[in-house]
Amino acid sequence: MEKLxxxxxxxxxxxxxxxxxxxxxxxxxxxRGYDILKGETRTPDFLAQVNANGRIPVLQxxxxxxxxxxxxxxxxxxGSGLIPVDRxxxxxxxxxxxxxxxxxxxxxxxxxxxxAFIGExxxxxxxxxxxxxxxxxxxxxxxxxxxxxxxxxxxxxDALTLADIALFAYTHVAGEGDxxxxxxxxxxxxxxxxxxxxxxxxxxx
Ligand SMILES: N[C@@H](CCC(=O)N[C@@H](CS)C(=O)NCC(=O)O)C(=O)O
Numbered sequence: 001m002e003k004l005x006x007x008x009x010x011x012x013x014x015x016x017x018x019x020x021x022x023x024x025x026x027x028x029x030x031x032r033g034y035d036i037l038k039g040e041t042r043t044p045d046f047l048a049q050v051n052a053n054g055r056i057p058v059l060q061x062x063x064x065x066x067x068x069x070x071x072x073x074x075x076x077x078x079g080s081g082l083i084p085v086d087r088x089x090x091x092x093x094x095x096x097x098x099x100x101x102x103x104x105x106x107x108x109x110x111x112x113x114x115x116a117f118i119g120e121x122x123x124x125x126x127x128x129x130x131x132x133x134x135x136x137x138x139x140x141x142x143x144x145x146x147x148x149x150x151x152x153x154x155x156x157x158d159a160l161t162l163a164d165i166a167l168f169a170y171t172h173v174a175g176e177g178d179x180x181x182x183x184x185x186x187x188x189x190x191x192x193x194x195x196x197x198x199x200x201x202x203x204x205x
Contacts, residue, residue: 005032014169018057074162096166
């Protein structure tokens with residue numbers, strides 16, 4: 001297989017998704033770190049050579065760069081049991097991965113980043129004004145997940161897929177954004193199930 005390099009900021013859930021997928025599949029990754037708090041993904045070199053969108057994660061596959069966390073997980077898991085073969089289940093897995101990027105990550109991950117990494121006192125007025133809407137959006141995403149997971153083991157079918165990995169990444173650290181997961185018991189039970197998967201690695205190893 002071509003050499004794989006993960007360009008990352010280790011505490012990021014989007015980067016962790018890729019490490020978790022690789023670990024569950026037993027695929028080795030070389031890791032290259034950037035401090036996003038110091039703008040290291042916005043340098044001319046990074047923009048020209050790694051990702052013109054100025055963000056990590058990026059999975060480098062040989063000489064090619066693949067940005068977007070969920071795309072990188074799909075590349076890694078191609079042909080594995082983490083991607084359903086059944087046509088509906090395959091599309092349903094993608095449905096939850098798009099939900100993660102549109103309804104979950106912009107709310108749950110953004111509040112975690114603002115509160116636990118930047119600090120509420122350092123936010124701009126515009127960011128502070130967005131907190132209530134982001135919190136409401138995050139709670140709505142968690143409530144929908146809880147309803148879906150009630151009476152089910154995993155998001156799609158009856159096995160772990162990339163939908164679970166994508167949603168696990170920021171849900172299990174939602175407390176760092178002041179979300180109280182005790183209100184979502186089916187989510188809490190599912191987090192424990194994902195954490196018990198053979199080959200699982202924690203975000204902070
Ligand atoms: N949709 C992208 C989001 C990537 C993203 O927002 N990356 C953040 C960290 S998680 C980043 O690089 N921020 C630094 C910056 O924007 O300068 C993905 O899923 O990979």
